[in-house]
Amino acid sequence: MRWRAAIVAGCAGLLGGVTAFGTVRDxxxxxxxxxxxxxxxxxxxxxxxxxxVQSYVHEVRxxxxxxxxxxxxxxxxDGADAxxxxxxxxGSKPFRALRPGMTVRxxxxxxxxxxxxxxxxxRDTLLGFEREGDGFRVVDEPAQLARQIVLKSxxxxxxxxxxxxxxxxxxxxxxxxxxxxxxxxDFHRDLRKGDRFAVVYEAFHHNGRLLKSGRVLAxxxxxxxxxxxxxxxDDAAEGRGGYYAPDGKNLRKxxxxxxxxxxRVTSGFAMRFHPILQQWRAHNGVDYGxxxxxxxxxxxxxxxxxxxxxxxxxxxxxxxxxxxITTAYAHLSGFAADARKGARVAQGDTIGFVGATGWxxxxxxxxxxxxxxxxxxxxxxAMPAAEPVPPERMGAFNATARPLAAQLELLxxxxxxxxx
Ligand SMILES: [Zn+2]
Numbered sequence: 001m002r003w004r005a006a007i008v009a010g011c012a013g014l015l016g017g018v019t020a021f022g023t024v025r026d027x028x029x030x031x032x033x034x035x036x037x038x039x040x041x042x043x044x045x046x047x048x049x050x051x052x053v054q055s056y057v058h059e060v061r062x063x064x065x066x067x068x069x070x071x072x073x074x075x076x077x078d079g080a081d082a083x084x085x086x087x088x089x090x091g092s093k094p095f096r097a098l099r100p101g102m103t104v105r106x107x108x109x110x111x112x113x114x115x116x117x118x119x120x121x122x123r124d125t126l127l128g129f130e131r132e133g134d135g136f137r138v139v140d141e142p143a144q145l146a147r148q149i150v151l152k153s154x155x156x157x158x159x160x161x162x163x164x165x166x167x168x169x170x171x172x173x174x175x176x177x178x179x180x181x182x183x184x185x186d187f188h189r190d191l192r193k194g195d196r197f198a199v200v201y202e203a204f205h206h207n208g209r210l211l212k213s214g215r216v217l218a219x220x221x222x223x224x225x226x227x228x229x230x231x232x233x234d235d236a237a238e239g240r241g242g243y244y245a246p247d248g249k250n251l252r253k254x255x256x257x258x259x260x261x262x263x264r265v266t267s268g269f270a271m272r273f274h275p276i277l278q279q280w281r282a283h284n285g286v287d288y289g290x291x292x293x294x295x296x297x298x299x300x301x302x303x304x305x306x307x308x309x310x311x312x313x314x315x316x317x318x319x320x321x322x323x324x325i326t327t328a329y330a331h332l333s334g335f336a337a338d339a340r341k342g343a344r345v346a347q348g349d350t351i352g353f354v355g356a357t358g359w360x361x362x363x364x365x366x367x368x369x370x371x372x373x374x375x376x377x378x379x380x381x382a383m384p385a386a387e388p389v390p391p392e393r394m395g396a397f398n399a400t401a402r403p404l405a406a407q408l409e410l411l412x413x414x415x416x417x418x419x420x
Contacts, residue, residue: 054110059170059212062119064100071104078112085114085129085136092138094119094127103172103212104128118211120145126206145204145211153198153411156191161264163197171264173201176216178262180230180243183253183383185223187262188288196222198411200404218404219243220412229408231401235393246405248389248397254300254322255383256347259329259367260288260354261295284375285330285368292363294354296329298345299367299378307339307351313366314358317351323371327378330366331358 058075072082089095098104098119107115118128118139126143129136152173154163164174177199178187185191202214218231230251234241243251260266302319305326310316313330317339320326333355338345345351356363369378389397 055115056108056110057105057210058108059103059105059172061172061175062098062100062102062104066100068095068098071098072106072114075104075106075117076108076112077106077114077117078108081112081114088135089129089138093140094129094138097121097125097127105210105212120204120206120211126211143206143211145206147214148203148205149200149217150203150213151198151200151407151411153196156195156197157193159267160187160191160195160197161267169199170213172213173199173216175262176201177219177221180216180219180251181221181223181228182256182258182262183251183385184228184257185221186257186379188258188260188266189379190223190257192224195224196220198408200407200411218408220408229405231404233389233397233400235389235397242386244389244397244401246401248394248401250386250388252386253383254386255327255369255378256297256299257378257383258288259296259299259327260290260365261297261350263294266290266294285328285366286378288354288365288367290354290363290365292333292353292355294365295350296332296352296354296365298347298349298351299327300325300347302327302345304339304341304343304345304351307335307341309357312359314360315352315355316358319345319351326370326373328366328368328370330368331355331360331364333357333363 056076060071060074062071068086069082072085077085094117098121102119102121104117104119106117109115114129114131114136116128116130116139118126120143121127124143124145126139126141128139130139152167152169154167154169156163160178161171161174164171177197178185181187198220199216200218201216204211204214215232216230219229221228228251229246230243231246232241233244245251296317298319300319300321302321304317305320306316306318308315310330313328315332315335316328316330317332317335318326318328329352331354332352335352336350338349339351354363354365360366367378369376369381
């Protein structure tokens with residue numbers, strides 16, 4: 001099967017709210033996560049010392065469909081400050097320049113009062129707002145970004161986000177890790193207590209302040225003792241980069257393991273609907289408990305075969321893929337604007353939203369996977385991978401991959417030493 005990777009830019013940063021912390025299914029202990037090794041290569045400069053009020057820093061990506069208001073809510077900014085900001089500077093440059101994909105960093109007090117909000121626009125302009133008396137002043141200055149490489153690792157005791165918090169790793173990096181391994185790991189079902197991660201990523205500073213995290217350059221994820229590794233390779237010949245195993249295999253699979261967006265909220269949502277494998281046979285699908293409105297994504301490139309209401313399925317989207325494969329997403333509360341019969345969708349595109357239409361006792365996604373009209377279990381089926389690094393590019397790939405793989409080894413060594 002010839003299949004080319006769709007770079008899933010759209011789902012690299014599916015960010016949720018900051019409320020729910022769930023538990024790994026087989027983790028009976030209280031959620032205590034610990035980062036065993038936290039190593040930073042260059043000194044990290046924190047906010048000015050000696051301040052009395054506790055500061056919190058939130059970093060999120062501005063997503064397609066976001067408004068400034070939804071962004072401020074996700075950043076933990078108090079409603080009165082959000083209103084004040086819009087009233088005072090509604091038409092200002094920072095409001096106009098914000099685009100999907102930009103990473104926004106906000107500093108708030110423990111009560112949610114906004115102290116500053118910043119993002120980099122284009123290559124080199126720092127935009128945002130800073131508290132000034134009772135109001136805010138606009139920040140608009142040239143940015144000189146200093147790049148650092150940060151190494152972090154942790155072990156999952158309760159949830160991936162809890163472990164990431166403990167390692168002081170921003171959500172934007174956690175989401176990238178989930179995205180990189182989304183062809184191999186269903187982050188809603190597969191996580192186990194004791195799973196581990198190690199990651200090498202970029203961070204950018206401006207005037208000694210951490211401004212944003214950047215791309216994950218290498219990552220390791222140990223899921224149920226299975227070791228997965230990825231390194232970023234920007235293949236000039238292909239015109240774009242991707243994640244590959246250290247031996248050059250492509251990490252992208254034809255199908256994502258999970259049809260549900262991964263976020264703080266969904267990662268913590270209890271598996272209330274027959275989560276056990278045997279029950280799959282009884283009802284020919286996999287159910288994901290999730291809050292109503294959670295984004296549902298196409299697990300593979302395909303064409304919309306059906307988008308409408310169908311008996312017990314309620315509102316359902318059916319996609320047609322290569323190789324006689326179809327996938328169905330049922331009980332939706334609504335459809336994405338582009339999910340119309342005949343429309344092409346790419347892997348990771350939002351096609352609808354979790355609901356409880358049809359025969360559903362509560363909000364959840366019912367997901368089916370069929371090969372030539374026969375139901376198959378998507379949790380166990382082997383998925384074809386995208387093309388590996390071509391032989392003539394392996395020299396360039398190794399030059400990039402080896403030092404990164406060595407850094408992961410280093411992290412792993414430190415971690416195992418700490419476990420002893
Ligand atoms: Zn179901």
